[in-house]
Amino acid sequence: MKPPAFWHNLPTAPGGAARLLSPFSALYAAATARRIAKATAPHRAGIPVICVGNLNAGGTGKTPTVIAIIQHLAASGFTATVVTRGYGGSLTGPVRVEPKHHSAGDVGDEPILLSAFAPVWVARDRAQGVVAAEADGAQIILLDDGFQNPHVSKDLSIVVVDAARGFGNGRVLPAGPLREPVAVGLARADLVLSIGNDAEQNLFQTMWGSMIACPQVSARLTPLQTGMDWDKLRVLAFAGIGTPEKFFQTLRDLGAEVVRAVPLSDHQSLPIALLHRMEAEAKAVGLQLVTTEKDAVRLPDAYRQRVLTVPVRLTLPDWSKVDAALQPILSRV
Structure with a gap:
């Protein structure tokens, strides 16, 4: 589920929906504070x-x-x-x-x-x-x-x-x-x-x-240098991470042409039916499927060789x- 846009307004922006929800926020913050304060004798490991x-x-x-x-x-x-x-x-x-x-x-x-x-x-x-x-x-x-x-x-x-x-x-x-x-x-x-x-x-x-x-x-x-030439590669990109738009921009920065971008929810499952639809759409207009390194581990085995990945490192x-x-x-x- 995509978070509401007002979550990312500047703190100086007018309240609007955020102001209306503020009483619930106070309850959430208080509950978190109580949970942290109530914990006694946290486990102290013998290692760092x-x-x-x-x-x-x-x-x-x-x-x-x-x-x-x-x-x-x-x-x-x-x-x-x-x-x-x-x-x-x-x-x-x-x-x-x-x-x-x-x-x-x-x-x-x-x-x-x-x-x-x-x-x-x-x-x-x-x-x-x-x-x-x-x-x-x-x-x-x-x-x-x-x-x-x-x-x-x-x-x-x-x-x-x-x-x-x-x-x-x-x-x-x-x-x-x-x-x-x-x-x-x-x-x-x-x-x-x-x-x-x-x-x-x-x-x-x-x-x-x-x-x-x-x-x-x-x-x-x-992006980790893998030897892949992304320049002018036409892709259908999908990503189920916190900010999918960042992945799509990474592809553009590498030179790929993101013809179709499919943002998914963070950790969203990748059922065969969804992958079939995206693959059919990609094949119809000559696009390569591409996703993130994190999304790739959720791919069914049959798709591991059919979807390119872009690993990134900090x-x-x-x-x-x-x-x-x-x-x-x-x-x-």
Whole structure:
């Protein structure tokens, strides 16, 4: 389901529907605050726990961030293990993801994607997932999307935000896109990582920079060079991620001609009937089907060779602030 447009109005814009919904937002924010405050004795792992989360509901770039941190730690000789809820999967866990035996329907699409880079444990109860990962020999835990989860003690909390959208209209669900108020959430953050191009980063700084007291780093998503020549390739592109439009623009930036763009809901299933319709439409006018790396793990086997993918990776011009935050944690490993 596409979020309402007013979620992404500037905070200075007139209230309208957001103002009418504000009493419900106050209830949502209060419920979140009570849930966090009521949690007593969160599980304290015997190994470092690094949380990668957000304030916004939906995609902000957490999965590419987790992959980037996995690879950055690996370059320094450390092995990270991911613990995640496994959104969209049927298994409640704790279960270690085995791509040969599990599908996206079992554990969710992001855990399947992440399992190509590190061991991944799926658990609806994050504390149980951390316990299982630690018992399995984990060295460092990356807690994916657990920023509002009060049952696991974190050594470092990184808030990821889409620089272009920022924190939207600054309101909490349902009047805006936030899980909790900006000031409340940022007070628990150790690092803010904003993702976007230079213009988007400048906008983010103008709108939200004054509210960020912790270190902040800028990053961007760049397509992984695979040798594929996208120039003038006519495509039918589909994407079930937080912001499908960003994927379509990435294709255009690569030189592809996006003749047909099909935005899907985040984590939306890809039934054969839908794929048949898109493939028939593409063949009728000579288009190539193309999707994101995350969507590709949800494709049925029969379509894996018929749909091109565009993997993207998070790039940080400067890791120094991240390394400074990691140093006291890694010294304990």
